[in-house]
Amino acid sequence: MPVEGGSSSGSASATRHPKQKRKAHSLSIRRTNSTEDRPQGVQRGDMLEGQDSKLPLPIRSNLLELFGQIEREFENLYIENIELRREIDSLNERLTGDGQTIEGGDPTKGALKTKASHSTSQLSQKLKTTYKASTSKIVSSFKATAGSRAVCQLLKEYVGHRDGIWDLSVTRTQPVVLGTASADHSALLWSIETGKCLLRYAGHAGSVNSIKFHPTEQMAITASGDQTAHIWRYMVQLPVPQPPPDVSAPCDDDQDLSDREEGEVDGEGPCEVPTVRVPTATLKSHQGVVIAADWLVGGRQVVTASWDRAANLYEVETSELVHTLTGHDQELTHCCTHPTQRLVVTSSRDTTFRLWDFRDPSIHSVNVFQGHTDTVTSAVFTVGDNVVSGSDDRTVKVWDLKNMRSPIATIRTDSAVNRISVSANQRIIALPHDNRQVRLFDMSGVRLARLPRSNRMGHRRMVCCTAWNEENQSCNLFTCGFDRQAIGWNINIPVLLQEK
Incomplete structure (x- = not known):
């Protein structure tokens, strides 16, 4: 806010411009990343490294949240993959006990080849969908500027x-x-x-x-x-x-x-x-x-x-x-x-x-x-x-x-x-x-x-x-x-x- 009279020499001082002091103080508070504000899956070290980023704070926070969502999706897919492996091993044991042979015991061949291939395709499709959805959110925030041609x-x-x-x-x-x-x-x-x-x-x-x-x-x-x-x-x-x-x-x-x-x-x-x-x-x-x-x-x-x-x-x-x-x-x-x-x-x-x-x-x-x-x-x-x-x-x-x-x-x-x-x-x-x-x-x-x-x-x-x-x-x-x-x-x- 413009100020009253006073010394005009040198650059603008904090005493003559209280608004800048308030903004600097609020900025220092905003840069302190609390545990509550940190997106799940993002470590404190990652947040500290991001403080040197040139991106504005809201965009950086949005990116961290989106990457956190991607990480959680990968975790869910990883758990589903482990469960699928366990199910394949269980089926292999049951088939072996019934006297049926599986080519080399390899779950990607023989009777289970089709099921495993389908599961792998399903996993790949989920990854593609997650990646596409996340990147579309990021790109949409810049859409107005990128397409403006102003x-x-x-x-x-x-x-x-x-x-x-x-x-x-x-x-x-x-x-x-x-x-x-x-x-x-x-x-x-x-x-x-x-x-x-x-x-x-x-x-x-x-x-x-x-x-x-x-x-x-x-x-x-x-x-x-x-x-x-x-x-x-x-x-x-x-x-x-x-x-x-x-x-x-x-x-x-x-x-x-x-x-x-x-x-x-x-x-x-x-x-x-x-x-x-x-x-x-x-x-x-x-x-x-x-x-x-x-x-x-x-x-x-x-x-x-x-x-x-x-x-x-x-x-x-x-x-x-x-x-x-x-x-x-x-x-x-x-x-x-x-x-x-x-x-x-x-x-x-x-x-x-x-x-x-x-x-x-x-x-x-x-x-x-x-x-x-x-x-x-x-x-x-x-x-x-x-x-x-x-x-x-x-x-x-x-x-x-x-x-x-x-x-x-x-x-x-x-x-x-x-x-x-x-x-x-x-x-x-x-x-x-x-x-x-x-x-x-x-x-x-x-x-x-x-x-x-x-x-x-x-x-x-x-x-x-x-x-x-x-x-x-x-x-x-x-x-x-x-x-x-x-x-x-x-x-x-x-x-x-x-x-x-």
Whole structure:
């Protein structure tokens, strides 16, 4: 969770990011394999050796269970074979006592040849059936990914922040640029094509936790740990685009972009750029960290969400506080506005999210939704009549605004989900995870793809946020994380795949 102000030097510390401490502690607990959780037939030594596996824990556990089932089936077949041998020996003794001869006493010949052959064939068939059933279970868990044929290519890395990046957004006006909000107390604007930093906003005294752009003007609003939200104007000129880098070229696997020298920001590095330090307006009615902010449709009002358990609605022109939205029992984590209607959704650590309706000036209704069992990290509107919510309970749920008693789809994952985004045209949900993965799903909960991650590309720490940019056919998805970098991706998912 984005944090309050404080020292920004060096990498993200545990004191400044309690969520990472909780995740590290829970991870250490999960890696302790108890006797009760160990599948029958799998020895402790095997489990310990599996700790070095690169497979995610749920897949590895599933494999261990399947192999345990195979082992138990082999044991049953072995016992049946022993009983069959005993029966053959008994029949041989009875035939010998009756004076009948068996060719060499060999149970595979003579009178018992047919029975033994049939038993051997039966054993072979059982083994084949068991193997086929087990492997089909394993393969089915990878079927969606293996048959997707989705193309996810890393195009550009945006490096220059001194600390983790909490949020990012794309401008809605020309020129189209990328904005990032960081724990280093700054917000940066980037050229999408060249990856060059164009402008730096340094008006906050704390971590910048959120950034959103005005729908029609060159204005941005940023929320901060200094208990304020700032509205500021910007003017940028795009540089001449350069040819894209060859991402397939070899590079040093040991190089970690999160360990770049801090001097790259203010010295000879990529962010020696104009700096804005004075906001157009300062919104300061909150009594705690302002975690998120967004523009209502039309851009004349903004909404802010805070750790003081309230969301505030302001007039942009006068900075006047219009409404205080109260009701959450714990700190707010996110807020989002509908693209075409005066609707606001707020998320909270109290496991709920609330829908606020300002369409009727005389009535401001609110609906509370309790679909999660842990912190709701974000809830966002889609272009249609849907809300998509993500949570630390490792689920993402799709809701219908017309009937939000229960979700119409539930996505279960292996890691906590941070600030999600939904593409307007293809309606694809991009999920950033604590475990550094980014996964793509459709609105019905079908997994479409997972963004590539290795020593050479992808995020090296927790992924905090995703943002779509469908106006750009090339770089149409952005992600950011606590490794101090934002990444631009080209996502190409066939229409036939989405219709499956």
